[in-house]
Amino acid sequence: MTTRYSALSLFKEGLAGQTGWQPAWRSPEPKPSYDAIVIGGGGHGLATAYYLAKNHNITRVAVLEKGWIGGGNTGRNTTVVRSNYYYPESVELYGLAHRLYEGLSKGLNYNVMLSQRGMVNLCHSTAEMEIGARTVNAMQINGIDAELFSPDDVRRVAPIYNFSPDARFPVFGGIWQGRAGTARHDAVAWGYARAASRLGVDIIQNCEITGFIIEGGRCRGVQTSRGAIRAERIGMAVAGHSSVLAAKAGFRLPINSYALQACVSEPVKPILDTVVLSPGCGVYVSQSDKGEIVIGGGLDRIPSYAQRGNLPTLEAVIAGVLEMFPIFGQLKLMRQWAGIVDVVPDSSPIIGESPLPGLFLNCGWGTGGFKAIPAGGTLLAQLLASGKHNDISRPFDLDRFATGRLIDEAAGSGIAH
Amino acid sequence: MQLFPCPFCGPRDETEFHYGGDAGNVRPDGIDVPTDRWAGYLYLRGNPKGTAREIWVHMICGEFFVMERDTVTHKVLSSAALDGEHAA
Numbered sequence: 001m002t003t004r005y006s007a008l009s010l011f012k013e014g015l016a017g018q019t020g021w022q023p024a025w026r027s028p029e030p031k032p033s034y035d036a037i038v039i040g041g042g043g044h045g046l047a048t049a050y051y052l053a054k055n056h057n058i059t060r061v062a063v064l065e066k067g068w069i070g071g072g073n074t075g076r077n078t079t080v081v082r083s084n085y086y087y088p089e090s091v092e093l094y095g096l097a098h099r100l101y102e103g104l105s106k107g108l109n110y111n112v113m114l115s116q117r118g119m120v121n122l123c124h125s126t127a128e129m130e131i132g133a134r135t136v137n138a139m140q141i142n143g144i145d146a147e148l149f150s151p152d153d154v155r156r157v158a159p160i161y162n163f164s165p166d167a168r169f170p171v172f173g174g175i176w177q178g179r180a181g182t183a184r185h186d187a188v189a190w191g192y193a194r195a196a197s198r199l200g201v202d203i204i205q206n207c208e209i210t211g212f213i214i215e216g217g218r219c220r221g222v223q224t225s226r227g228a229i230r231a232e233r234i235g236m237a238v239a240g241h242s243s244v245l246a247a248k249a250g251f252r253l254p255i256n257s258y259a260l261q262a263c264v265s266e267p268v269k270p271i272l273d274t275v276v277l278s279p280g281c282g283v284y285v286s287q288s289d290k291g292e293i294v295i296g297g298g299l300d301r302i303p304s305y306a307q308r309g310n311l312p313t314l315e316a317v318i319a320g321v322l323e324m325f326p327i328f329g330q331l332k333l334m335r336q337w338a339g340i341v342d343v344v345p346d347s348s349p350i351i352g353e354s355p356l357p358g359l360f361l362n363c364g365w366g367t368g369g370f371k372a373i374p375a376g377g378t379l380l381a382q383l384l385a386s387g388k389h390n391d392i393s394r395p396f397d398l399d400r401f402a403t404g405r406l407i408d409e410a411a412g413s414g415i416a417h
Numbered sequence: 418m419q420l421f422p423c424p425f426c427g428p429r430d431e432t433e434f435h436y437g438g439d440a441g442n443v444r445p446d447g448i449d450v451p452t453d454r455w456a457g458y459l460y461l462r463g464n465p466k467g468t469a470r471e472i473w474v475h476m477i478c479g480e481f482f483v484m485e486r487d488t489v490t491h492k493v494l495s496s497a498a499l500d501g502e503h504a505a
Binding site: 241243244247252253254255256257301302303304305306310311312345401402 | 418430432435436456459463465466467469489
């Protein structure tokens with residue numbers, strides 16, 4: 001029986017006819033009670049369960065997932081990992097995630113295929129270059145790698161960009177983060193699931209939350225499609241469906257749910273070895289290891305729970321891609337999809353205890369949750385284990401909407417919502 | 418392209434419209450409004466999955482109106498000029 005993945009185990013299994021591989025995680029029946037319950041089997045939920053077991057030695061943990069693990073936004077994003085934010089609080093948060101990503105394959109014994117190929121956010125005017133310099137300065141002061149690129153630098157990393165004299169969005173330079181890149185999104189979910197399961201966490205799929213067990217003003221468990229499950233500490237990491245669960249628990253959140261679309265082309269030979277974002281075109285592009293051109297854009301501007309997206313936004317995104325890379329004009333799109341993202345007024349996440357004591361939140365990541373998975377898991381796990389904030393998560397508590405201490409990354413780093 | 422019904426101009430392309438928030442979220446009045454009431458007005462949202470009652474603006478004619486919509490199917494259920502509730 002092979003439990004640890006290595007070059008040696010691969011070799012041995014090759015000789016043994018691949019008969020010793022085990023399922024990567026167990027699928028047990030839910031128990032009537034646990035020490036902690038995590039609602040949502042996406043990256044953040046699975047990471048929370050893993051860090052509860054690994055960092056806090058709490059292993060009587062259940063992850064409850066309505067569908068299949070990694071089937072929501074974890075499997076619907078554009079796989080970009082980066083930490084090019086503006087405010088110190090954000091840099092602490094996303095910097096933690098970025099560092100944890102760098103050791104994740106080894107830590108989980110699962111190859112998440114992190115590829116630090118760099119990312120450039122283009123500047124299309126003198127004014128944008130001034131803002132770019134400000135962003136680069138802020139990142140460097142906050143201890144995150146960043147470099148201000150000249151047009152020649154951009155040409156070096158993305159020679160196929162539209163540098164023609166009549167380009168609608170000419171390149172004046174860019175913000176470069178060399179440690180940014182992409183990771184295999186499904187592998188992040190599967191890797192955390194496998195590692196958590198090996199530490200004793202129960203991963204329970206096809207288990208929908210139908211209500212909360214509230215006794216004495218505290219959350220003491222959940223009602224599910226597979227029966228009641230009790231725990232003293234419950235975390236939820238359900239992204240675009242946070243408001244739906246909040247309504248069941250009797251409170252509202254500062255969240256609107258929108259569809260965020262992405263699409264990929266047919267696979268082609270390697271042509272783009274970095275991530276390129278054009279604020280003017282409203283599009284960012286990378287190439288997957290399989291060769292597909294991976295295309296992401298802005299939100300659909302209609303509040304929605306439909307995981308499909310609307311045509312006008314897709315049209316605008318494709319028009320932007322062709323402005324950036326005319327060479328892609330004859331590519332065929334292979335797939336298009338949408339995830340439901342939880343958009344918060346200051347474009348920063350919400351981590352902390354909910355208005356219902358005993359129920360803790362990890363939500364509001366909006367369009368950027370994938371890159372933050374290791375940090376979201378680490379911080380929610382600490383909250384569940386101790387009931388107290390880590391210094392990194394404290395500024396992101398729900399109370400900032402009453403105190404007014406918002407962390408406005410839409411203004412800070414130009415998140416487009 | 419989906420068509421949205423403007424109560425003044427009739428069915429028009431979805432791209433001509435802009436979402437304006439929950440219907441019924443009325444600005445608190447007076448000088449002693451408690452913090453949580455302000456926070457609720459400014460930030461907290463129903464964000465329902467299913468039938469939603471929302472304020473929209475048709476950017477062509479500039480009129481605000483109330484549209485009832487299903488947020489899963491995107492089917493429009495009704496569309497009407499602003500009522501007295503939002504007149505203030």
